[in-house]
Amino acid sequence: MSYRAGTKSRGRGRGPPSRGGGRGGGRTSTTYGAARGGYGTGTDEPKPHVQLCSYYTSQGRCERGDSCNFQHVIKMHKTIVNSDPDPAGSSRSSYDRGGGGGYASQQNVSMFPTSDVALWNDPAAGALKIFTASHDGHWRLYNTATGFSKEVQHNMGGKVNTIMVQSNFLFCGFEGISVKLPGVTVGMIFAWNLGNPGEPPIELHMHETAPYAHASGVTCFITEGDMCVSGGHDCSIRVWKYDTTVNAGKGGFKLMQTLYGHAGEITGLVIVGTMLWSCSTDMTIRLWDSAANWECKYVITQSTQGNAASPVVLPPNGQQGTGVGHTDAVTGLLHFESPAGNFVLSSSLDGNIKVWNSVNGECLSTTNYGVGVISMALTTDTKNNPLLIAGTAYGKIMIRSLIQTATTPPMCYLC
Numbered sequence: 001m002s003y004r005a006g007t008k009s010r011g012r013g014r015g016p017p018s019r020g021g022g023r024g025g026g027r028t029s030t031t032y033g034a035a036r037g038g039y040g041t042g043t044d045e046p047k048p049h050v051q052l053c054s055y056y057t058s059q060g061r062c063e064r065g066d067s068c069n070f071q072h073v074i075k076m077h078k079t080i081v082n083s084d085p086d087p088a089g090s091s092r093s094s095y096d097r098g099g100g101g102g103y104a105s106q107q108n109v110s111m112f113p114t115s116d117v118a119l120w121n122d123p124a125a126g127a128l129k130i131f132t133a134s135h136d137g138h139w140r141l142y143n144t145a146t147g148f149s150k151e152v153q154h155n156m157g158g159k160v161n162t163i164m165v166q167s168n169f170l171f172c173g174f175e176g177i178s179v180k181l182p183g184v185t186v187g188m189i190f191a192w193n194l195g196n197p198g199e200p201p202i203e204l205h206m207h208e209t210a211p212y213a214h215a216s217g218v219t220c221f222i223t224e225g226d227m228c229v230s231g232g233h234d235c236s237i238r239v240w241k242y243d244t245t246v247n248a249g250k251g252g253f254k255l256m257q258t259l260y261g262h263a264g265e266i267t268g269l270v271i272v273g274t275m276l277w278s279c280s281t282d283m284t285i286r287l288w289d290s291a292a293n294w295e296c297k298y299v300i301t302q303s304t305q306g307n308a309a310s311p312v313v314l315p316p317n318g319q320q321g322t323g324v325g326h327t328d329a330v331t332g333l334l335h336f337e338s339p340a341g342n343f344v345l346s347s348s349l350d351g352n353i354k355v356w357n358s359v360n361g362e363c364l365s366t367t368n369y370g371v372g373v374i375s376m377a378l379t380t381d382t383k384n385n386p387l388l389i390a391g392t393a394y395g396k397i398m399i400r401s402l403i404q405t406a407t408t409p410p411m412c413y414l415c
Contacts, residue, residue, distance in 0.1 A: 308361025
């Protein structure tokens, strides 16, 4: 199998699932079969190409050493308790409160979920640092050069849902109380200049009479040049542009456009060329054209046939569609660029990760994980080959190759 070429562009995206239970929640599917170009169902999933040593992976050492029958290639460096205790956590399931064998669960202490993570190469310190977001209302900064010590803990006063670092700015989307709407929780976005962190953050406001970014929580956020795009629980997408005239001449982001059409929480955003891709818990992917005043050009649903421009064939009442789209909440988007072209990857609680032609929205492949996929990230191996990391609803992390190599086909299940 080979991917088909698109046009060159840049972009990035990420998003949380929430259908039926907030970030990381929702219902999951374990019995969906593979769609076109699929690689099998959960029960038929092949064994990983690399058999990891569980002792080395979890503890960083193995008594068998070189005689071990499994491979010593991945190890966990640190477990960080990234939350204050949750006094209401005893009323929630272990999955919702982040259980799964970590320090907090072993101590029978309920913790708030960690909702997002962002890496930052601090140019001043010459160190890799990690920003984290938590539903306990804080973002935190850890320094990998000093044993993952916590350097900063900042209280936002409400759930922090998304965090990212771009152009040496820290962007934080959280739930807060607006001075114009006392007692009402709205979606806020603050941006700190990491080169001068003592300055007050830039706040993104819809209008002077509506000093907040969304009517409810901010769920995803991306930047492209001097433009930012945010998505929220309120089903809306907002396009912002940096303007030197706002904020009493100090500069800030001005709301340029609000995009409506999704019927569920926005879970992912990615920009490729002039097209903004968005996904939602409403099971759809939408393509918006910035060159046409942000018109929604295409909608990909479970009833879409062929590519995004193809007609929709509605299934009989009560039945799932047989098209190329997802059949459950879409949880995130990623832009992947390779010598073969530009592609967009989507993940879903239906258990599938799909690869799309970024030009015409054609579904090029579907890989079934057998359980809902709630997060994705891109990285490379030691030979600079691109890898896809996927996190599942059952707490499993799976790594696949993205391109064909001398030893593996595309989307090979590595470990």
